[in-house]
Amino acid sequence: MIRSLVRLSLVGAILVAAVIAGVAIGETPIEPGVVLQVLANKLWAAGHVLDPIDEGIVWNYRLTRALVAAACGAGLATCGVILQSLLRNPLADPYLLGISAGASTGAVMVALLGVGAGVLSLSAGAFVGAVTAFVLVILLARVSGSASGTGQIILAGIAGSQLFNALTAFLITRSASSEQARGIMFWLLGNLGGVRWPSVWLAVPVALAGLIVCLWHRRALDAFTFGADSAASLGIPVRQVQILLIGCAALVTAVMVSIVGSIGFVGLVIPHAARLLLGTGHARLLPASALGGALFLIAADVLSRTLIKGQVIPVGVITALVGAPVFALILISRRNAR
Amino acid sequence: MSVLSCSNLTFRVRGAELLSGVALEVLQGETLGIVGPNGAGKSTLLKLLAGLREPSAGEVLLEGRRLGQMTRRTIAQKLAVVEQQADTDDGIRVFDAVALGRTPWLSALEPWSRSDDEIVQQALSDVDAVHLRSRIWRSLSGGERQRVHIARALAQRPQILVLDEPANHLDIQHQLAILKVVQALPVTTLIALHDLNQALKCDRLAILERGRLVDLGKPLDVLTPQRLQDTFGVRAHYLTDPFDGAQVLRFHS
Numbered sequence A: 001m002i003r004s005l006v007r008l009s010l011v012g013a014i015l016v017a018a019v020i021a022g023v024a025i026g027e028t029p030i031e032p033g034v035v036l037q038v039l040a041n042k043l044w045a046a047g048h049v050l051d052p053i054d055e056g057i058v059w060n061y062r063l064t065r066a067l068v069a070a071a072c073g074a075g076l077a078t079c080g081v082i083l084q085s086l087l088r089n090p091l092a093d094p095y096l097l098g099i100s101a102g103a104s105t106g107a108v109m110v111a112l113l114g115v116g117a118g119v120l121s122l123s124a125g126a127f128v129g130a131v132t133a134f135v136l137v138i139l140l141a142r143v144s145g146s147a148s149g150t151g152q153i154i155l156a157g158i159a160g161s162q163l164f165n166a167l168t169a170f171l172i173t174r175s176a177s178s179e180q181a182r183g184i185m186f187w188l189l190g191n192l193g194g195v196r197w198p199s200v201w202l203a204v205p206v207a208l209a210g211l212i213v214c215l216w217h218r219r220a221l222d223a224f225t226f227g228a229d230s231a232a233s234l235g236i237p238v239r240q241v242q243i244l245l246i247g248c249a250a251l252v253t254a255v256m257v258s259i260v261g262s263i264g265f266v267g268l269v270i271p272h273a274a275r276l277l278l279g280t281g282h283a284r285l286l287p288a289s290a291l292g293g294a295l296f297l298i299a300a301d302v303l304s305r306t307l308i309k310g311q312v313i314p315v316g317v318i319t320a321l322v323g324a325p326v327f328a329l330i331l332i333s334r335r336n337a338r
Numbered sequence B: 001m002s003v004l005s006c007s008n009l010t011f012r013v014r015g016a017e018l019l020s021g022v023a024l025e026v027l028q029g030e031t032l033g034i035v036g037p038n039g040a041g042k043s044t045l046l047k048l049l050a051g052l053r054e055p056s057a058g059e060v061l062l063e064g065r066r067l068g069q070m071t072r073r074t075i076a077q078k079l080a081v082v083e084q085q086a087d088t089d090d091g092i093r094v095f096d097a098v099a100l101g102r103t104p105w106l107s108a109l110e111p112w113s114r115s116d117d118e119i120v121q122q123a124l125s126d127v128d129a130v131h132l133r134s135r136i137w138r139s140l141s142g143g144e145r146q147r148v149h150i151a152r153a154l155a156q157r158p159q160i161l162v163l164d165e166p167a168n169h170l171d172i173q174h175q176l177a178i179l180k181v182v183q184a185l186p187v188t189t190l191i192a193l194h195d196l197n198q199a200l201k202c203d204r205l206a207i208l209e210r211g212r213l214v215d216l217g218k219p220l221d222v223l224t225p226q227r228l229q230d231t232f233g234v235r236a237h238y239l240t241d242p243f244d245g246a247q248v249l250r251f252h253s
Helices: A002-024 A032-044 A052-087 A099-113 A118-144 A150-175 A178-188 A197-216 A218-226 A228-233 A238-260 A266-278 A282-306 A315-337 B042-049 B072-078 B094-105 B114-126 B142-155 B172-184 B225-232
Strands: B002-013 B016-027 B031-035 B057-062 B079-082 B160-164 B188-192 B204-209 B212-217 B235-240 B247-252
Touching: A002 A032, A002 A052, A002 A282, A032 A052, A052 A197, A052 A218, A052 A238, A052 A266, A052 A282, A099 A118, A099 A150, A099 A178, A099 A238, A118 A150, A118 A238, A150 A178, A197 A218, A197 A238, A197 A282, A218 A228, A218 A238, A218 A282, A218 B094, A228 A238, A228 B079, A266 A282, A266 A315, A282 A315, B002 B042, B002 B188, B016 B031, B016 B042, B016 B057, B016 B188, B016 B204, B031 B042, B042 B160, B042 B188, B072 B079, B072 B094, B079 B142, B094 B114, B094 B142, B114 B142, B142 B160, B142 B172, B172 B188, B204 B225, B212 B225, B225 B235
Parallel strands: B016 B212, B031 B188, B031 B204, B079 B160, B160 B188
Antiparallel strands: B002 B016, B002 B057, B204 B212, B235 B247
């Protein structure tokens, strides 16, 4: 008990430090001390005298950005762990399985058709798209072979991604003004610009809730180690757990996509690194992946803002630059393991 | 006393009837072997009896209660399964793989305790695999993997153990070792077997042929030369081993 409390506070401290670093680093560097003073002013009305511009940058621009990046990274890494465990496939990831593409289509549809308003309706549209895409991909994998076959479901995921990306492009060219089209294309590549507090209030609770639901089912996830039949014989209500946790992954992915666009490879790279370091038990793997995902995306965001002076690279480009080679490494190491 | 029984058990997949109208009772403490040619429905029968598939018709009773009305967790506390070839790409350690067997007994209110450690250790020692406990799954040989699977099933502390051809794909030394382990276990055992000479060591045998139960009884009573001709399509007769007087089957094509 005491040990887990110590671990929890350690994780919290690392996260806070990473967020502060993420806020401090940027085109206009801000002293970490100033960042802390802004936080103290806003949270406890500490009354430090600060430059209002600095205060604005920290509170309204960079802090929201770092927090959403952390939530998004944690959420996507958690989704990767769930999908890899339940589908028994080391390459499963919301991006590669087409879930992100489906979510994008759903969100774009809501944005262009103007149904509802704000982040919530975007997220709802993204959720419908994510679930549709996942169901389609699983059906395609089933029809074309066994859904447990490693290659089959990834191929189906690629087909699904292509289909939904094409649908998104079709929707954009048909219905969007050129100004909208530019905005949407930029968002699709993964973009943390323009996130404000309402996004934080959506992303952080969703990421936390997803993590807690998964941690609650950590033993069920462990029991899938030798496949679904083995999980059933260990007393796991397989279908129920699959629907709940994959639904959870679709929801988390959808919310993150609706806020920041589709950011790939976080769900692939981070769980693999965590498994290498900590082994396969989900009681440690899940929190470690969430923490790793948060740190990874905060760092990717910092890079995306600072790599080219005066320009922001879409954060999805950074994660793909790191993720694609890791994907290749996993493929090679799997061949060697056989 | 019957601990597990089924009546009129039938299973269809896309119109094909893999199992039709099987009725049998498994008695407390016995080792019941299930034999039959390839495709006779041995694995299907075991999966239905373990509740891993829903029967198309008929029902399974575990300690007098219908399987369909019990939760997976309750079933797993009474009955453990060793599949034919369950494998994983995960870098899981042997101890953790065996510890999975405690899953049906753990919950948020009953977390892992020292007694669970002892049960896992005991299960490892029952299959003579204590020395493997820190090894990674991938580094194990086929025979070692199968022993770990059996240890995991034992860690469930079941009253009934269901094994689907546990010695399949193993060399003769490991086959005999696995079967010796299984026979020494103090639980009711249901085991599908391919090798008929090995099946002779069971207490009773159920013989399946094209999804039907064609005979059930003591091995020497049911595995008659006539039955071997009819069901397996081989001529065979018994020899007596001069070493210990045991009956041994000799086959002719």
